[in-house]
Amino acid sequence: MPLKTQLRAKHSQVFRLGQVVTLLQMTATELDEHLAAEAQENPILVLRQRRAAGMSATDVLEMTAVAQPNSLYDHVFRELAGLLGQGGLMEKLITALIAELEPSGWLGRTPAAIAESLQLNEELVDAALRVVQKRIDPAGLFARDLKDCLRLQLEDRDAMTAEMELVLDHLPALERGGPSALAKATELSSDSVQECLALLRRLDPKPGNAFVVDPTLTREPDVRITPSGDGWDIEFLSSWQGGVEITQLPRGGRASEANEALAKARALKHALDMRVSALKGVVGEIVERQGAYFRLGDRALAPMTLSEIARETGFHLSTVSRILNGLLIEGPNGIVLARTLFTGTASAQATQSKPQVQARIRALLAEEDLRKPLSDRRLTAILQSEGIAVSRRVVSNYRQDIGIHPAAKRRLRA
Template sequence: MSPSTRLQVSQSQVFRMGHVISVLQLSGEELDEHLLQTAQSNPLLVVRRRRQTAIRAGSAHDLIDSTFADRPTSLYDHVLRELAGLAGRGAAMERLILALVEELEPSGWLGRPVPQIAETLGLSVQLVESALDLVQRRVSPAGIFARDLRDCLRLQLEDQGLWDDAAGRVLAHLEVLGTGGAEALERATGLDAATIATRLHRLRRLDPKPGSQFATDLTLMREADVRIEARGDGWVPIFRTSFETVVAVPPGASGDSSPEMRRALGEARALKQALDLRQGALKQIVQVMIEVQGAFFRDGPEALQPLTQAMIAAKTGFHLSTVSRVLNGLLIEGPNGIIPARTLCARRSALCSTDGPSKPKVLARLRALLLAECASHPLSDVQLSDALRAEGLAVSRRVVARYRHELGFAPASQRRLRA
C-alpha cells in the first residue's frame, strides 16, 4: 500500500468518526435540522420525512402542566424551595440566603468571592462563610453554591463519603495535571501513581457544573426523543427519529465522476453510517434503562434503582463516552411526563454499600414518612432511619439527617414546637 493510499484511508476514517461523534451528540430535533441542512447542499443525500405521530393525551404542554406544576422551573426556584425552611428563621437569615442565591451562576457556582459578597451586604466574612457552609450542606445536588471548581468537587466527594487527605492533595495541585501530567502531580502531592489514578478516576465521575442541569428545563417543552408505552407486563420504547426521518443514498449514485460528486457520495454514505450507529446505540442504551428502571414509569421516583452510565456501558459494550453522548439532551416521555434521560441514572444513597438503595428512592420514602407523621409526636432521625431500614432501605441516622435537610424539614424538636 502506497503512502498516499494510507493517507487517504486515514483521512476517510477520521471523517467518518467525526460524523459519528457529532451525530451522537444531537437530540432528535437537532438531528432533523442537521439532516435537512445537509441534504440541501448534498445532491446525493435524500431525506424523506414521514407523517408525525401525535403525542397521546394532549400536547407536550398539557403533560408538563399536569405533571411538573409542582417541580422547580429553574436553578433559583430549586434552591429557594430547598432553603425555604432555613430562610424562615428570621429576616436577617432570609436576607443573607437571598443574597447568596442572587450570586449563583447557571453553573451552580457563586459568581463572586465571599469577601466581596460580605462587603456588599455589610457583614463579616466569617458570618457569610458560615451561612454559605450551611446552604452548601442543605442544597442538592452537592456542589451548588461552590466557591470554585475545587470547592465544587470537594463538596461532591464529601457527599459521597470519598473525601480524604489524598483527595485534598490532588485538588490542591490539580492545575499541575494540565501542564505536567500525572507524573508532575505525583511529585507535587507526594502520592504514589496508584493513589493518583484512583483519585483522578473519582474526580472524572463528578459534575463540575451541577447547576447546569436546571438550565435545560426549557427543552422539556420540545417533543421527546423516545416515548415509552406499556405493552403487556413490560414497556416498549418508540424512537422519534425511527418513524419521522429516513435517510437514503440513491443506489444509482456512482463515484466515477467529478471530485465534487465523489466527495458528496462519501459524505452521504458516512452520514448514513453514523445514523445507523446512532440508532443502534440509542436503542440498546434505552433498552437497558427500561430493564433497570421499568418500575419508575409505573410508580415514579420512589421506584428508581441505582444506575450509572458506567453500568450502562458495561451492559451494552459501548464506551462510557458514547453512553454519555447519547444521553446528552435526550428526552424520554412516559406515563409520568417528559424527563431528561439522565434522571434515570440514579446514584446510590450516600455512604451505602454497593448494593444499597438509590438516593431518589430514599428521598421519596423519607418525604412520605415525614408528611404522614403525627404533628405532636414527630419522628426523630433515629426513628426515621429505623422505619426506612424496616422497608429494606438501610441508611444511617446521619444520612437521614442530611436528606431531611435537603427536603426542607426541620429537626424533630423544631417540628414539635411548630405543631
C-alpha cells in the first residue's frame, strides 16, 4: 500500500476514534445540539427527530417530590405544599412556577411567557408569583431577575428606601462606570450610594445556590425506564433518537467537497452507532443489576462497581466511565444520576451497599423507644445479628450521614 494511502487511512481512523470519544462523553441534550450543528454544515446528513412529549403537572410534582434531600427543589416543594394542596387553578399556577425555577433561584421564563404556555392571563401568573415570593424562604427565590431578587430581600429586611429604589433602578450604570456613575445617574450623594451598595453586598444575588445542587432537576433525563413484567423497557431520550441518514449531495458540486462531506457523515454515523451500542449495553447491565433499586429505592441499592460493568459488557473501563458522564436515568421513583448507583459494600466482609445499611439503621431508629434509645454499639450488634458485617465506627458514621443524633441527645429530646 502506498505511503500516502496509508497515511490517509491512518488519519481517517484517528478522526473516527475522536468522533466516538466525543460522542460518548455527551449528554442527550449536548448530542442533540452537536448533531443539529453537524447537519447544518453537512448537506449529506439528514436527521430524523423523535417527537418530544410534554411535561404534565403531575410529572413536575413527582419530579419535585423525589428531589434530592436538602436540594432547592426539595425545599421549595415542602415550603409550598400548602398552596399546592389547594388544588385547582392555584395548583396549576404554582406547579408551572416550580417547573421554571432555575438552580440560581430565579425564574427561567417571564410571567408573560409562563401565562402564554398555560393559556391564562398574565395577571393571574403575576398574582400567584407574588404569593409565592412572600411565602417562600429565603427571600429572593422565584425572582424575575437580579433587581427583583435584591428587592425581595430588601423588603424582607424592611430596608427598601427611596434611595435604594433609585439604586436598583439604575444598576446598569454601576456596571458601566462604577459608584461614581451610579451616583450621577441617581442624583444621590456618594455617601448615600456607598451606604446602599454596602447593604446590597450583604444580600445573596442567587439564593438558590445555598442549597445542595441537584443535577437531576437541571435538565431532562438521558434514559427513561419503565417496568415491563419482571423486566424493564429502556428508552433513550435524545430527540434525534431516530438517528442520522446519509443522502446524496445535490448535483453540480465539486467532487472533492462531496467526498469530504461523505467521509465526515460516515464517521459521524459510525460514532453515533457505537455510542448507541455502548450506551444500550452499559445501561442495560445497570438496570438488570439495580432493578430492585428502581422499584424500591435506596434500601435496595446493590453494590456495583465500574469494573464489574466493564467486564460484563466487554467495554473498556474508560468507555464505561465516559458513558456515565452526567448520565441521568428516570425510573418509577424519579430521576437519578447514574454514577450514584455505583457504590461498594459497607465493609470488606459485608455484602450490602452503604445505602442499604443506612436504610436499615434509619428503620431501626424509627422504631426505637426514645426513653431507651439504641446506642451505636447496640445498633452494630443488631445489624451483625442480621448478617450485616459492619463495625461500630461504620455505624456511627452512617448514622451521622443520615442526620440522626447520638443516643444521648435523642434521649434528652424525648
